[in-house]
Amino acid sequence: MTREKIINLIGYSLLLGCFLVSLFRVLGRESDDASDGRHVIRFAHWQLEAGMREALDQLARDYEALHPEVRVEQIAIPERTYAQWVRTQLVGGTAPDIIQLGKGTDDEVMARFFAPISQWVERPNPYNEGGPLASVPWRATFLDDMQGSWAYRTNLLEYYGVPMSMFTIRVFYNRDLWRRLLGDTPPPETFDDFLALCHRVHERSAELGQPVLPVAGSKDNGPMLAYRLFASQTQRLIQELDLEHTLRPENTDIGQAFLHGAWSVDSSAYSAGLAITRDVALQMHPGFVQLGRDDAAFYFLQKRALMITSGSWDSPSFRAMADFELGVFPVPAPSREHPIYGANVLGPASESETGTGLTFGIVRSAANHARLIDFLHFITSQKGNATFSRISDWLPAAVGVVPAEQVRPFLPITDGFVAGFDPTLGSLGAGTSLAVQRNLDLLVGPAGSVAAFRDRMRDELAPAVREDLERYAHNTLLNLQRQDVIIAALSASSPPSLDDSPDKFSEMIEAQNRAESRRAWIVNRLATDPGISPSR
Amino acid sequence: MSARYGRVVRASLLLALPMLVSTLSASEPMEARDAEVVHAWERASLSLFKESHRAFATHRSRESRLGYAITLLIQQPKTAGNLDEAVRILESLIIDIPTGEVAVVARFHLGRVEQIHRSPPNLSAAAAHFSKLVAEHPAHPWAEQAAIKLALIELYAPVSADELRTRFENHRRAAAGLVTASARRDLNLLLADVALRFGLGDALALEHLMAADLAGIARPTQQARVWVQIGELARLLGRTEIARDHYGKFLTAFTRDVRRRMVLEHLASLPPAAIPAP
Structure with missing residues (x-):
């Protein structure tokens, strides 16, 4: 037998062995049942x-x-x-x-x-x-x-x-470290209190020779805090853009309004949103936009950061891993009375639709x-x-379940106003999100500035928004095509009724006609968009 | 081991089934074939397009050919050949029996081929199909859906303000004559969209939103939106009773909507209700 044949035989034997083991495991599982x-x-x-x-x-x-x-x-x-x-x-x-x-x-x-x-x-x-x-x-x-x-x-x-x-999203803090750095200072109720305590953390950590960041940031956790504050600055603007009087314009409406000059990167609300984003980003690790979620959690759990913004889903893990007492408070947005940021604010954002x-x-x-x-x-x-x-330690989803005491701070805040949009225009699409993410360091980096980021966005935001709206129109078209078949099928199964009772057929054609009207409006507006095209 | 034998038997049956079906199809009773077509439609209604398309392909009834053509339109990969074949089948269904139910649905989908499947779309061809349906089959549910698709083409076309107003008036008249509740609802919602988006007037928008509401909104999210819109427009137009009524309906029905606080504030800003004379 040649060497080649022996190697082939070994190969086939291994293959057969793997097959038999797999077969045994599959059959074994059935017999377990x-x-x-x-x-x-x-x-x-x-x-x-x-x-x-x-x-x-x-x-x-x-x-x-x-x-x-x-x-x-x-x-x-x-x-x-x-x-x-x-x-x-x-x-x-x-x-x-x-x-x-x-x-x-x-x-x-x-x-x-x-x-x-x-x-x-x-x-x-x-x-x-x-x-x-x-x-x-x-x-x-x-x-x-x-x-x-x-x-x-x-x-x-x-x-x-x-x-x-x-x-829900909350700010977690290390109670032990808090007491050491800030004494009896209570959790902040206003945006200014929050910024003031961040500055005190910088000072106290320098005094004690113990480097502690006020807030642990990453490309995931940073925006959870900064974008919520940005959205507080566009609360009034979003109502001004409410062409259809719904009190809650769609993100495609915000995008179209931008392309047609109803607001711009020079609008006071957008600039204030950038300014407040920079205010809080400077409390995080320089270059945090390059870090991942695990890096931020590591900073926090290693007591190298006093606070971290995250979702209620992280609460049990933080409790299990931290060797310190955890505290929680809501993201402190500016109130209507704030001297700089108050003019753009309607009030705390409602979480009732969580x-x-x-x-x-x-x-x-x-x-x-x-x-x-x-x-x-x-x-x-x-x-x-x-x-x-x-x-x-997660929030319940069923009506009437009273959560444990440590879960209560995560309960949605139901009395509030419609939130504004964030720098990604409410996740309008990949183009806008990428344009923001790509240039975020110009805003939040130590050497960055509002003006530098705004100048870049002046060139990059319009093509990105246009690209996202075109993608939205295309994706909607694909969905309309699928819905046509489903509607025909529903109609064939039970012919469209002439009475007023809502049924699946009626819901489907309502959903389709609504989506088609919005798409047609977007296509019409893109055809008359005075701005530049993405290819330029 | 019995489970394994069971799988072998099931696999053999699956392999044999298409042959069995093709053998039977020539002589099977009408009811049995219809049941399979209904099953194919049910699969399509569950988004199982590939399976339903294959099922339609095994029959030659008019309804199966219609189902085959409609499901062919979204088979992947999408090709010009598939589009042309679908058009050919749909046209042949109309030529064979021009007045039947199948012909109405076929005409509707011929319009949809030109409107949402062709790239670039041929909107004038689509409008011609829809206009023909509206003219030839008044009060038919599919013709009334065609009226909405026609309005979508004509009202969102880039035309002068005067031309838009003329077209808007035409479709307003059409909306008033619709008999299907869902079509009345959707055409009125579309007219309200156009009135607001092209600045044709808040009063016009309010009128059409109220007509749509009266026809019956199907989905809760849309209902919330329409009641807020009616409340807001009525408040701005000084029609306080309408505003109060619709804000109230919204607050009662939608207890978790993030707009509640704003609606409460707007409701409180309305002048007090007139006290009826004793």
Whole structure:
């Protein structure tokens, strides 16, 4: 036997070995399912934060106690690989029964691989029996009426998922370090208090010879603080641009208004937004726009920064990892009375439409949907969601659940005004976001300035906005084409009625005609845009 | 092991099924074929376009050919050949039986091919299809949808202010004659959009928003938007009772909307309601 043949034989043997091991594992898993005769419910998610797996595990054990014939298994997948994992499992037909929605699950995937749950959402959740939500439709037992983007898919006009939590942005601080640097100073209630304490941190850390930054920043955490403050400066401007009297113009309206000169980079609101962004950015690490989220968390947890701005989702992890006491306060925006920034402000921004998240959907090919719905009923009942919130330290999504004391500071602030737009014009599109991000150092760097950033934006913002509006028009067109088929199909299944009862067909054509009118308006305005084209 | 054998059997059945279907299709009863066409439409309604297109392809009824042409329009990759084939099928459906239900839907989609599928779009060709539908099938739901698509083309075309006003008046008259509630709603919403966006007048916009509201708004987010718009326009026009009424409806129905505080402030700024005489 030649050397080449031996190598080939080894290769084939290895391949066969791998195949047999894989086969054994797949068959082995099936025999596991049947080993104790119980029905198995598997659910997958990407939440590896501290407390999350424990909270979901407790719900699983509680459900098993109520239903001894069922075994519940959770599968926690790292966020970085979750989207690919979900797609692979769905296409390969090996997906678990219930999957957290939001990564790797666009409309096409939802339609193809997930089961709509619309038929259940208008009926009460049986696990709420005996409580105040006993006769309330399941949909209305959630704080957002299940209007979160992964619970209700507007393009498909179906409910697909049930949410478990909601998220707000807050400033976290190190209480121990705070006391050492600032004594009994209370958390700031005004923007000026916030800036003053940042300056005191600089002074005190220099006095003590202990370098401490006021705020830990990164390309993710920095904008959470700075862009909220920027948005406080465009609150009045956005109302002036409200051509359609909705009190809340769309970001495409803001973009079009910019292209047609209704506001510019020289507008006082935009300039004030840049100025306040620079004010707070100077309290962060120089060059923070190059850092990632983990870097900022590291600075904070290593006591090299007094504060960090982040979402409520980070609270349990910070509590688990920090060897100091945590404090939390809302982002302190300027009030109407502020001598410099007050003129642009209407008031604190309302968080009342804070959407829900951690949304779970049922895989279409899973067996026994009734059992899976029962499990989802259980974990989203008032009692189940209270258990989840208590153990995870995340906000609840169910109506009437009183969160634990340490979670209360994250409850949405509901009395407030419509927020303004941030430098990315409310995430108008990739072009605008990139133009801002690419040049942000000109604004927030130690050698930067409002004028330098504004001069750059004078050249770069218009082409970026135009590009984003063109992309919006194109994407809307693709959606209209898909909707045409769905409308024809709905009409063929049940012909369009002449009565006034709203139904899925009526909702779909309303959604399509609304989107088409907005698109036509954008195309009309782009055709008459006096500005430059992206190619220039 | 039984599970594995089960999979083998299922796979064999799947392979054999298309052959089975093609054998039966020549002689199967009408009801059975119709059920499969309905199933194909149901798949399309769930965005399963590839599957529904394949299902339509296995039948030759008029409805299947219509479904085949409509789903062909969004098959990937999108090619000029597919567009031309879809047009050919749609046209043949109209030629074969010009007055039937299938012909109406086919004409509508011929207009849509020219309006949203061709690149660049041929808007005059699209408008011709829609105008023909409106003229030949008054009160038909698809013809009333065509009236909206025609209005979209004509009202957003870059024309002079005078021409826009003329066109606007024409479509106002059309809106008044629509019988389908959803079409009445959508054409009135479109007219309100155009009145506000092109500065044709707040009073006109208010009139059309109220007509749309009366026809019945389908989606909650749109309902909130329309009630705020009506409240705001009525307040600015001094029609305080209308403003009060619609602000009130909004506040009652939308307890988590971020506009509540502003609506409350605007409501409080209205002059006091007149006390009815005893």
